[in-house]
Amino acid sequence: MSLFAPDLLRAALVRAVVMLRPDILWKNPVMFVVEVGTVLSFVYTAYKVIAPGSTMATLGYLIALDVWLLLTVLFANFAEALAEARGKAQADALRKTRQESPAQRLRVSDTARVPAGTLAAWLREPRSFIDEVPSTRLKPGDLVIVEAGQVIPGDGEIVEGVASVDESAITGESAPVVRESGGDRSGVTGGTRVLSDAILVRVTAAPGESFLDRMIALVEGAARQRTPNEIALSLVLSAFTLIFLIVVVALWPMAAHAEEYMKGFVGATELKSLGTDVPTLVALLVCLIPTTIGALLAAIGIAGMDRALRANLIAKSGKAVEVAGDVDTLLLDKTGTITLGNRRATRFVPLGSLAATEVGLLAALSSAADETPEGKSIVELQRRTSTALAAVPPSGARFIAFTAQTRMSGVDLPDGRVIRKGASDAVIKYVKAQNGVIPPHTDEQVNSFASQGMTPLLIAEGNAIVGLVVLEDILKPGIKERFERLRKMGIRTVMVTGDNPLTAKSIAEQAGVDDYIAEATPEAKLAYIRKEQAGGRLVAMMGDGTNDAPALAQADLGVAMNSGTQAAKEAGNMVDLDSDPTKLIEVVEIGKQLLMTRGALTTFSIANDLAKYFAIVPALFAGTLPWLKAIDVMNLTSPTSAILSAVIFNAIIIPLLIPIALRGVTYRPVGADALLRRNLLIWGLGGVVIPFVGIKLIDMLLAVSGMA
Template sequence: MSTATLPNPTADDLKQARRLSRKQGLFAPDLLKSALVRAFVMLRPDILWKNPVMFTVEIGTVLSIVYTGVKVFAPGSTLASLGYLVALDVWLFLTVLFANFAEALAEARGKAQADALRKTRQETPARRLRIANAERTPSGTLAAWHRDPEAFTDRISSTQLNRGDLVLVVAGEFVPGDGEIVEGVASIDESAITGESAPVVREAGGDRSGVTGGTRVLSDAILVRLTTSAGQSFLDRMIALVEGAARQRTPNEIALSLVLSTFTLIFLVVTATLWPMARYAEEYMANYLGAAGLKSLGTDVPTLVALLVCLIPTTIGALLAAIGIAGMDRALRANLIAKSGKAVEVAGDIDTLLLDKTGTITLGNRRATEFRPAGHFAAAELGRLAALASAADETPEGKSIVELYRRLPGAVDATTPAGSKFVAFTAQTRMSGIDLPDGRNIRKGAVDAMLRHLAQTGGVVPPQVQEQVNAIASQGATPLLVCEGNRLAGIVVLEDILKPGIRERFERLRKMGIRTVMVTGDNPLTAKAIAEQAGVDDYIAEATPEAKLAYIRKEQHGGRLVAMMGDGTNDAPALAQADLGVAMNSGTQAAKEAGNMVDLDSDPTKLIECVEIGKQLLMTRGALTTFSIANDVAKYFAIVPALFAATLPWLKALDFMNLTSPVSAIMAAVIFNAIIIPLLIPVALKGVTYRPVGADALLRRNLLVWGLGGVIAPFVGIKLIDLALAALGLA
């Protein structure tokens, strides 16, 4: 099958779509149109019942409309009384519609993001190797393909690819699916996913071997083993999450919904008992006080429904879902993909933050700066041994050792002899090296690992070496030991640099009550020095996957929520154990599967943004909940005294707002209750202003701004609406 004519967007198209989706305002015309249509669709009971508060309002609205319909044909009905009933019905209906509109607008923003992302998953041509599903990659695959492209690969559509297939991607082509590079290195344009125009380098081996379907190779060629089948890629799942199709309510959201449902049920019972009480009060006034003809508004079904709607927490009930959806949307705009709303919410409750030293706290790419020989070895000889041991080391540290040796005076050729066997670095051994054909073996690695190796091989460590190691480590540098056989050759000094402003960022987290923990493979002295410079609260030195996992479990057993980031396969257990695991998009598939959030920018410091977004979500929900409950208290004093003022005159003393009439008071309260929902939609979607303060300060601010504001706003709003109704002659 030829796929040369399959449609595919250009890189500029993808960047433009991503840019437009990011810049789209809250009330863009296309979003408003889509949300309005969806708001009417959500009136269906099978959809609205998931929101118990608004479902109750909808049922009450239907009962009110039926009551009004009956009154239209009832004898003795006046135009004024019918106008009052119809007006109540309209505003009750608008209350439900505005609530649906808030959630629909949040969903529409997510769908706009998904539309931009969907352009990246269109069918693309793929070059599949004819040895697909091979467990091991043939050596020299790229070289063989260059010699005979057509005989070596099949050209098929990306929709026909399966997990495990090996595909070749060359410069100018799009990666057809998620996978890991098994051979080659290339510059890749990830702007379609991240929105960043700067290309990134991805290469086989290490923790930056992951590639995402829809990204474009700019240079060279790579061999990729696919880790997902068509339709199951990371991008497919991301689109489903962004659209809201896969969104599930978070535990806190469910708990708050239950509380709101309980309030609704209580007020429903209270309101239902008012009707017989009002009838009894009317009969009592007529039979015992001689006040015949007095009629309370409390016996009208629409009025009782209006009372119920004003007393139950309709404001937060209407905006609760929109707040959760908007939280995921804000995470996406920060290039963070949350696999569920729970991940964003948990980020706001984090107590302990684990961060890798290299690339997070420091600039990464540690460089070799000095060779310190031991015993009878010279600096040039030590450098040559270190360079041979680093010949197959593709890490920046390994490459810097080779470069440093080449710059040494008197350096000779350090090409590895034919027949040499390389020993790869592992998290367990924490050393690497080379076995030469003449029987010699050269090793380099962490101090503790190398000392164990020397002890096992019968070597002797000069006494001054430990002093040198301690001196190097105390300055924040990292010492690596190099040995030939069972003889210690010396120390390689690796230096790292703190990221600018990192200490200030940790101070912000400390103000939020979050402990920061640095994770590093360095020895304790080096770790302590860098931890003090960076201002972290704790550190894990000589960290292994088991050490990270044990630390996380210890924190969790103490009742604390833990977040960490990672990009390698060895990080997967800790990412899965952490309450919030953020995986790098450039990392391995195992890391991305284990985490519950993926950073598209592959920026380790993004973990701090995760926490801030989660905090903002919780702050927004708390602020609007406080405002809603305060609103209900104020509306109670506005509507209840007016409701029974005619039957029970002494209640007039509670009507300190001095509203024009009972009818006007009820209408004003219902109108205010309806219009406050769309007025608060921008707050729900944008979130309240985030400030890195402690819980006590946050609670005080919440009560002062949103609590007091929630009490004052209804009094002011209802009074203004009452005056407007009186001016229009509708009171």
């Protein structure tokens, strides 16, 4: 979307005029004071028009001041209105994707417990126990069937089935994604379309509360709240405005008294009315107070939210985007973030009397009901390496699901055999509890694979360890360079993995992270975050599973995957619609760009004011305080030209800075010291030099036109 598209400009101009209403503008104290001053200036000018003795030169000067004071307020409103217009245009585009679709809702009495095989039963007997209802009538907990070609009627979680889903309506990415029950990629978004197969979905969002609805409300500004830093800066700007307001108001009786006093001296130079007329005092106030950053502050915040949304990130508040720029520590999952994706089984290694094919059969039997990618890869490897033995659990087998606490899964067979598969320390502990014997060299084998960055899982039958299966990861290309960029920004990176310490250490060294959490449990993640926060650091983490929810809620910035569980999405304060684990790095960059833009324009605004002082103060008071001529370094044509030039520059600099406020200052991964030096050198020095040049050029143009 072009920044200055004609439709956006028209909408912003209309909105800028509407925002002149005091009940809207009072939320921006700096510009509200400018508006009140402008109204007083217009009243004073109107009085001078009808009062006798007013010259055309005086009236021309007063009217010009009034016009440029009004334009100052309009330009400030236009900056915020343009940012809002971009959001509304994006909201309109999202609305086109939202549609009321029919939903095939199951008639089940207890939606909290889904009967096994519900999906298959419905597919065998179509329409036997469903109601077709509009998607707007769905409630959280309802179960719906969605088949190929149909639109998913609401946000939810897949409870049965696997399907290819087109999420381009939400993410803009045309490539379909796979969503399946079990694991951490079970979440689906309303408005997306199923391309193949069928899924049974439990609705998790009420009508009007879906992610699409929240995105629309957010980009329209309805859900935007000012961030703590933005509020703090607004208070500082308001304090400056109040101080200068008191000073300027006090100047009126002082200037009037000085004029009367000087008239009593023979030969005294006749004083002009500068300092005793309202428009000039208002012009002085406008040039003294920080109008530039006051005009652009809201636009900067809105634009930061807009950049997050364009990156397919839903922030529950503006604070989340802002906190991203202050983060000190990043917790990153190894799988999918640091490595290419899901680990895959590559070999079966016997540790006792069994052959490798027999170890593979036991591993596959224990993984038959394992819906995780790792479990599926074990079954696939066994099928490829052993054609004679089929890993088909007999009827009556009881499967033991993997949990973050036990870190094991397995199966209890009807013939009494008990098979377990899991992390080495968990399986060893389990076997010892069964009074079993650990084969010699088990630790050496485990450590050997782990030291090479592989993940060995032990296989136990009964109370005996019979072998292990090796899972391997591959680092993402360029990941080490990305971590180096974060290090230059002063951010520590921490890898979170369920691997044993040796494997974790090996991969951490290869990837170049600063620290790692091995054999991570929900409690371990939570404890690490609390330890970092106790040290005064801000912590960000990304997660997608229910077991990530406590840590996501505890972290200062919790980014949940849209494909993840509802618990994770509720716990986090930001949701990544792309479900891209590497997005956390972009989140930090978006936050830092917001802070850099606000800091740069604040520095520029304050430096701007310094230059305007040298233009307007000597011109205003040189008549009563002749020594001020010594600091009249700009040597402007006349006092009225100096004041008018400063006001004109103060007005036109606002629209000139709008593109920077909306697009953001160019981001560079540098530390705080380097960033401060850059701000002072570029924006500070530039903020002093540019007004000197600009005001002098305007003064020269006024002189040429005869208005000086």
